[in-house]
Amino acid sequence: MRLLDLIPAQFRIAAVGLLLVMLAGGSAALAWTVQGWRYGQQLERQARLQADTLNEMAQASASLQRAEQDKRLALERRLQSKDETHHKELTDEQTKQARLRDRLATTDLRLSVVLAATDTTSGCSVPTTTATGRVVHGTTRAQLDPAHAQRIIGITDAGDQGLIALRACQEYAREVSATERADSTAP
Template sequence: MRLFDLIPAQFRIAAAASLLVLLATGSAALAWTVQGWRCGQQLERQARLHSDTLKELSLAAATQQRKEQDKRFALEQRLQSKDETHYKELTDEQNKQARLRDRLATADLRLSVVLATTDATSGCSVPTTTSTGRVVHGPARAQLDRTHAQRIIGITDAGDQGLIALRACQAYAKDVSAQK
């Protein structure tokens, strides 16, 4: 006797149908589980590839950022050294002008200018009259008053400072534009 013969006749169709439904549901569940495993493996592989790609991109970005920081640091160092050079030039020029003003104030040094001569005999570089104060032969010169000489030195000092500042600005602009 078979197991199928033990089921009453009115329930045999229902039992066969439920057996078929159970078989279909079991195979679907098994297929669902297998597909889940496969999809999980694919998602895991994609996630790994994605994380590897992100890691490479972050390393490349960090390297690029480090290069840019190094460039910026080098530029800052060059600009600082040039700034120190220009500051030294400026202070040297200011010290030189201060010494010149001090020498003018103490009458240690006198500024003089060449006089324009309209004399027809002035083509000769030897003076016609002898002077006791100088041995240099040349055009006649007039000494400037101390206050006027100091004003002239002040004007040239401002001009020198302006030229030094202009050179510093030009060097800065040249360095910055060379980096771009």
């Protein structure tokens, strides 16, 4: 006797159908589980590749950031040395100007100007012809009042400080533009 003979005839078709449905459902569930494992492995592999790629990108970004920071620090050091040089030039010039003002104040030094050759009111006798190699005549100079000399020194002091500051600005601009050019041409 077979197992099928034990099932009543009216339920045999339903039992066979149920058996086929269970067999199909079991194989579908098994296939679903196997596909889930395979898909899970693929997702895991893709996640690992993405993590590796992100790690490489982070390392490249960090090294690029370190290189840029090193460039910036080198530029800051160069600009600091230029600033110290500029400050030294400026203080030296101020010291020279202060010494000159002190010498003018103590009448240790007197400023004088050359009188014009056509000045008839000066009362100085200026030769009508000049000797070769001489532009300034010894007796055609007039001394300035110390107060006026102090004002002239103040004006030239401000001009000298302006020229020193301009030179420092030009050096700074050259340094920054040379660094930017070097950065833009670097691969």
